[in-house]
Amino acid sequence: ELANRMSEKVADVVKSLMTNGIMATQTQTIDADTAELIIEEFGHKVVRVSDADVEDVIDAVEDDATDLKPRAPIITIMGHVDHGKTSLLDAIRNARVVAGEAGGITQHIGAYQVTTDSGQVLSFLDTPGHAAFTSMRSRGAQVTDIVVLVVAADDAVMPQTVEAINHAKAAKVPMIIAINKIDREAANPDKVRTDLLQHEVIVEKMSGDVQDVEVSAITGQGLPELLEAIALQAEILELKANPDRAASGAVIEAQLDVGRGPVATVLVQNGTLRQGDIFVVGEQWGKVRALVDDKGDRVPEAGPSVPVEVLGLNGTPEAGDVLNVVDTEAQAREIANYRAQAAKDKRAAAGAATTLEQLMANAKADENVSELPILVKADVQGSAEAIVQAMEKIGNDEVRVRVLHSGVGAITETDIGLAEASGAPVFGFNVRANASARNTANQKGVEIRYYSVIYDLVDDVKAAASGLLSAEI
Ligand code: GDP
Numbered sequence: 001e002l003a004n005r006m007s008e009k010v011a012d013v014v015k016s017l018m019t020n021g022i023m024a025t026q027t028q029t030i031d032a033d034t035a036e037l038i039i040e041e042f043g044h045k046v047v048r049v050s051d052a053d054v055e056d057v058i059d060a061v062e063d064d065a066t067d068l069k070p071r072a073p074i075i076t077i078m079g080h081v082d083h084g085k086t087s088l089l090d091a092i093r094n095a096r097v098v099a100g101e102a103g104g105i106t107q108h109i110g111a112y113q114v115t116t117d118s119g120q121v122l123s124f125l126d127t128p129g130h131a132a133f134t135s136m137r138s139r140g141a142q143v144t145d146i147v148v149l150v151v152a153a154d155d156a157v158m159p160q161t162v163e164a165i166n167h168a169k170a171a172k173v174p175m176i177i178a179i180n181k182i183d184r185e186a187a188n189p190d191k192v193r194t195d196l197l198q199h200e201v202i203v204e205k206m207s208g209d210v211q212d213v214e215v216s217a218i219t220g221q222g223l224p225e226l227l228e229a230i231a232l233q234a235e236i237l238e239l240k241a242n243p244d245r246a247a248s249g250a251v252i253e254a255q256l257d258v259g260r261g262p263v264a265t266v267l268v269q270n271g272t273l274r275q276g277d278i279f280v281v282g283e284q285w286g287k288v289r290a291l292v293d294d295k296g297d298r299v300p301e302a303g304p305s306v307p308v309e310v311l312g313l314n315g316t317p318e319a320g321d322v323l324n325v326v327d328t329e330a331q332a333r334e335i336a337n338y339r340a341q342a343a344k345d346k347r348a349a350a351g352a353a354t355t356l357e358q359l360m361a362n363a364k365a366d367e368n369v370s371e372l373p374i375l376v377k378a379d380v381q382g383s384a385e386a387i388v389q390a391m392e393k394i395g396n397d398e399v400r401v402r403v404l405h406s407g408v409g410a411i412t413e414t415d416i417g418l419a420e421a422s423g424a425p426v427f428g429f430n431v432r433a434n435a436s437a438r439n440t441a442n443q444k445g446v447e448i449r450y451y452s453v454i455y456d457l458v459d460d461v462k463a464a465a466s467g468l469l470s471a472e473i
Pocket of ligand 1: 083084088184218
């Protein structure tokens, strides 16, 4: 590898190592200092890049509280298929934009902003659903501040509604319930509210603290109230960012445009992104040639919570990649190359990612309590519940098992996505993973374990949990 990167012959590098008293073979790993010595001997320049170097360059300095200014909340709409996510997104966009803007036609760039009657600006992610949400999370970008959970009043809580609740909870993002299709004759909003109780979501009408709003994406009924509910939730969250620093943000969408080259929609999370800024984004880098907002207009800059299309990339990044503005093109290129190489190394070492055993080593320490996150899929509801109950009994003051999601049916890609995002293994009880889930799990290194005896499952988790305990001591 070292020979490769210097464009030298492997034999020459091995020879040079031997001259220095290191009897290395072609595939042996050598330490950084030795590598540096050899590189210099060959007359090359050493560029040492590590995660720590990258952090230095991308300016991870904490903001002073006095520099922080309020920013718009970022909202993702989730819910069961056909409950009206897309219709609701369209209704909100059309009502607001057509009313407020000359011309009125929005461009689809993956996110848009609207202003409520009381003047609060809200940023909506334009890709509804769980897949986008989890894949962003698994790439390290948490962009959602508030989840609007759409539940059709004529259908009540369905499997994907439950899944969405678990996703929101796993990400610790507050929810607002939009009880949709209230115009339908069969609408029964109270059934939605009681159904939600079973999943520990207690809405305000039931004396809980989760806001619920009755809406119709078709007639527009309740939309202003929904927007005000979001604005209220945002106020409680006191969302802030520092507009006066080098920008950082997350990629929401990216594609190769025939006319314009690689284009990425970036949601700025901190700082202000400006034309001419040099940046690194995932394994790509670039210099901002132009910024285009959600109305299709060129803008000179974009501050916190503003979605913009960025032109001037050298390649196409992926959704969820993080963008950071840096000082020089050399830095941007170096970090992008380092990341590309690191990703390649990681793929080469794939297969050993999220095993139960490894979780013991790297379980997230939440103050003094270690959490062992897991996902459970079972053939029948009764088994799923029995397993969850058994899991909750495992653990003590130091270790806790956390069931991120439990459900009935085959293990799907969505399950794998959630598992990967949270570093959890997936347990199948009398169910298997479907083919696409198996493939994804292999690729991402998510462990799937199958059981047909609850006792065995409990034993394994207990062993893992006690491993966590001893690892801590
Ligand atoms: P998604 O799969 O959650 O994005 O759902 P869609 O937005 O595609 O909506 C599914 C169907 O429900 C479509 O035929 C919509 O026209 C219809 N729909 C959505 N919202 C409402 C509503 O508020 N009232 C009525 N009557 N129909 C709705």
